[in-house]
Amino acid sequence: MEASDPMDFAYYDFVLTVPNEWRIITEKKSEYGRGQIAFLPPKDDKFSVDLLWENLDVYKSKGATVEAFIDNYFENLRKNRNIVDLETYKGELTKWEGHEMLYHEFKYTFKQMMRRGFTQHVVGIAIYDTHSNRFIISYAKIDPKKEAYENTARDIIRTFHCNCSESAPPTAPPAPNAAPSEAPQ
Numbered sequence: 001m002e003a004s005d006p007m008d009f010a011y012y013d014f015v016l017t018v019p020n021e022w023r024i025i026t027e028k029k030s031e032y033g034r035g036q037i038a039f040l041p042p043k044d045d046k047f048s049v050d051l052l053w054e055n056l057d058v059y060k061s062k063g064a065t066v067e068a069f070i071d072n073y074f075e076n077l078r079k080n081r082n083i084v085d086l087e088t089y090k091g092e093l094t095k096w097e098g099h100e101m102l103y104h105e106f107k108y109t110f111k112q113m114m115r116r117g118f119t120q121h122v123v124g125i126a127i128y129d130t131h132s133n134r135f136i137i138s139y140a141k142i143d144p145k146k147e148a149y150e151n152t153a154r155d156i157i158r159t160f161h162c163n164c165s166e167s168a169p170p171t172a173p174p175a176p177n178a179a180p181s182e183a184p185q
């Protein structure tokens with residue numbers, strides 16, 4: 001086995017593939033409904049791919065769908081007068097049972113009077129999970145002067161999968177003799 005072979009990380013129905021020498025730090029108050037995990041390369045605490053999840057109800061007020069949420073987020077960046085050179089990218093919307101997932105990237109320069117500006121580049125994936133009622137986001141901030149982890153971060157984030165609808169359902173299954181919701185043809 002090579003040091004950088006991929007390994008599957010699975011936790012609370014989330015699955016991500018990360019290089020096997022990376023470290024995994026779980027915020028200790030994490031639980032199924034909300035929490036935070038950081039994936040860090042060896043010997044470098046300045047870079048991380050973060051995974052956060054929260055109750056979906058909080059986020060639905062910011063966008064009825066995951067695409068509306070991202071559109072609103074981009075719109076707020078666009079309205080911010082301290083933000084210049086904004087570039088945004090939305091990937092294709094992925095849907096599976098109870099899940100909507102949207103890959104995205106954005107880059108901008110933040111400038112404020114009398115202060116030094118900085119450039120931010122974020123790669124991420126946002127998920128509305130109506131099956132487990134969670135908002136999930138995985139993202140990494142790429143340092144434009146040090147883009148060493150850029151492609152690794154994209155690779156990790158793109159492997160994200162939530163299998164809550166394939167494992168035990170969060171709600172009780174219907175009684176065995178319950179009427180089927182759709183009559184057979």
Ligand SMILES: [Zn+2]
Nearest residue numbers: 129132162164
């Ligand atoms: Zn799920």
